[in-house]
Amino acid sequence: MxxxxxxxxxxxxxxxxxxxxxxxxxxxxxxxxxxxxxxxxxxxxxxxxxxxxxxxxxxxxxxxxxxxxxxxxxxxxxxxxxxxxxxxxxxxxxxxxxxxxxxxxxxxxxxxxxxxxxxxxxxxxxxxxxxxxxxxxxxxxxxxxxxxxxxxxxxxxxxxxxxxxxxxxxxxxxxxxTEPDLAGVNVLVTAGGTREAIDPVRFIGNRSSGKQGHAIAEVAARRGATVTLVTTSDQPVTGPIEVISVVSAAEMHEAVASRSAQADVVVMSAAVADFRPVSVAGEKIKKSGGIPEIRLEPTVDILAELGGNKRAGQILVGFAAETTDVAANAQSKLAAKNADLLVANDVSAPSVGFEHDTNEVVIYGAAGTATEVALTTKVGVAERVLDAVLDLRLQSPAP
Ligand SMILES: Cc1cc2nc3c(=O)[nH]c(=O)nc-3n(C[C@H](O)[C@H](O)[C@H](O)COP(=O)(O)O)c2cc1C
Incomplete structure (x- = not known):
């Protein structure tokens, strides 16, 4: 370090x-x-x-x-x-x-x-x-x-x-x-914001850059973990990391679902769309056709699905980007999704969250813990999140 x-x-x-x-x-x-x-x-x-x-x-x-x-x-x-x-x-x-x-x-x-x-x-x-x-x-x-x-x-x-x-x-x-304190641990990380196609040129997206998820993957690899990164971002990745590139929530779901059973730790830091258009227009929607009506349907809640399928000893980490009632929303998400840790940030605060190189978070634990991480680099946040993961593994070693 x-x-x-x-x-x-x-x-x-x-x-x-x-x-x-x-x-x-x-x-x-x-x-x-x-x-x-x-x-x-x-x-x-x-x-x-x-x-x-x-x-x-x-x-x-x-x-x-x-x-x-x-x-x-x-x-x-x-x-x-x-x-x-x-x-x-x-x-x-x-x-x-x-x-x-x-x-x-x-x-x-x-x-x-x-x-x-x-x-x-x-x-x-x-x-x-x-x-x-x-x-x-x-x-x-x-x-x-x-x-x-x-x-x-x-x-x-x-x-x-x-x-x-x-x-x-x-x-x-x-x-x-760096001490290889995550050697032998299989870590699956998601990063970036998904894009849900409306037509061949337009999509519904979000402002997640993927920087925090990439930092978690890179720090985990540096600490000796075997890392798979499922990401929507094309930013370069440093270290021995298997990178799976995806675009939509459905692709991310498929990539995660097929790999999560082997993972000891899953960190869901991607911003996955909650809704997607029911149908994708085959050709660009023309302005001359008037205001289109785009019907939406829910995507699969990947974090909830992972929480439902969690095997003994597996650690599930979720992220919550909030703009109001950060603590209350994060704690209820932690419980609702059966996650072990929930990393919450107030993305309306300056220098925090989307696109920035810095972040300020609170790491909530299922046992009621709340660890504040003051404004630091996304690598610094990654270190603290993985420290919290390691603490959980030491408290209840994987079978
Ligand atoms: C324009 C220029 C570029 C050079 N680039 C390199 C280089 O990239 N790698 C290298 O080993 N030597 C390079 N050299 C040669 C070294 O500068 C030279 O061997 C020098 O004695 C090295 O000094 P130092 O190792 O004490 O810094 C270059 C020399 C010049 C004039």
């Missing part, structure tokens, strides 16, 4: 150094205490001012720092994790051979903290046997490597060697710091 973690962010002199600014920002946003360490080479590509302004500490770049007589041991011993992004071919060679000729390599040699290396270079450099041998040595020593991706490289070339996406890098750092 990145919240409160002390992270040394090493930046070396590759063209992708500008992306490490985004890595830095994301680490800080996730609550980490970030100390940037730049090589001289990195200083040719990106400015120290940017990192010093975004990170938790000013940039360090010298072994001969007057305020700190032994900076590499201070940094190495104080870190919970060290991440180098981007890592040049030079850095890989020096680290693999144990050469400590600058602050970053000296810190890497002086630490017992886990290390995450994110190489980035041109395809020819990446494929060079010396680079691959150095990486093999580092991997063998337990260094975590976030492999580069394929795509556009500097100078207009296209190939393998591009720095991994910042979100992937931050997820990898988080994974290294």
């Amino acid at each position: 990145l919240q409160g973690a002390r992270v040394v962010l090493g930046v070396t002199g590759g063209i992708a150094a500008y992306k490490s600014i985004e890595v830095c920002r994301r680490l800080v946003d996730a609550g980490a205490h970030v100390q940037p360490v730049l090589t001289k080479g990195a200083g040719r590509f990106v400015g120290e001012t940017t990192f010093s302004a975004l990170a938790s500490e000013p940039v360090r770049n010298s072994l001969w720092d007057e305020d700190d007589p032994i900076p590499h041991t201070t940094l190495g011993q104080g870190a919970d994790v060290i991440v180098v992004a981007p890592a040049t071919a030079r850095l890989l060679a020096d680290y693999a051979s144990g050469r400590s000729n600058d602050l970053l390599t000296a810190t890497l040699i002086a630490t017992r903290a886990p290390v995450v290396i994110c190489p980035a270079m041109h395809t020819e450099m990446w494929e060079h046997p010396a680079v691959q041998d150095n990486l093999a040595v580092l991997r063998r020593r337990g260094v975590h490597v976030v492999d580069p991706e394929s795509g556009r490289l500097a100078g207009g070339d296209v190939g393998h060697g591009r720095l991994a996406d910042p979100a992937r890098i931050v997820a990898a750092v988080d994974a290294v710091l």
Whole structure:
């Protein structure tokens, strides 16, 4: 977990150094205490001012720092994790051979903290046997490597060697710091808002973005769970997650119904339509035809169905987006649907709910508990929801 973690962010002199600014920002946003360490080479590509302004500490770049007589041991011993992004071919060679000729390599040699290396270079450099041998040595020593991706490289070339996406890098750092307390647990998550077709171009939808459900799936995977995500959203997913894309409430129902029996935990965070048009027009309804009458019929109440079929030991988590009487509505929904936890948010409050990256919720438990989660990121909410799930599993272990 990145919240409160002390992270040394090493930046070396590759063209992708500008992306490490985004890595830095994301680490800080996730609550980490970030100390940037730049090589001289990195200083040719990106400015120290940017990192010093975004990170938790000013940039360090010298072994001969007057305020700190032994900076590499201070940094190495104080870190919970060290991440180098981007890592040049030079850095890989020096680290693999144990050469400590600058602050970053000296810190890497002086630490017992886990290390995450994110190489980035041109395809020819990446494929060079010396680079691959150095990486093999580092991997063998337990260094975590976030492999580069394929795509556009500097100078207009296209190939393998591009720095991994910042979100992937931050997820990898988080994974290294995260205890796999959900290992062996099968988690099924739904996310997004369903769309109910009126005709080939129009639909009845809602404002759910899927961000909260995706965060729950990603955090569960990071904590070791086997995760299936049934989602209406096409936002990218980070981590080993089986993604089932759906559009309508009926498709979501079918996807969930066929997988729920195997799930130890089902988290229904999707906003599923309560009603859909009785019939879908085969062609676009013309304005010239006058005001159409669209008759609606109820969709299947997936949460209620899951509650009715719940097997012993299975944990069912529902979500309630409310605009009034949040507590009363959430508690009655919890009981009516036979859920174990109900996560309620007041979507009329600022920075909460649909489309935002932040959320503020209360997690109600069937035993009468109410856990308030103050305004935080959706990842932060996901952590707390899964903590509550874990507490329930510990109280009544699955048979
Ligand atoms: C424009 C430019 C781009 C470079 N991009 C990379 C790169 O992506 N990866 C890499 O390993 N080296 C790259 N290099 C070479 C490194 O900058 C060089 O090896 C330098 O000594 C690395 O220094 P450092 O590892 O101490 O930061 C590049 C050099 C230049 C001039």
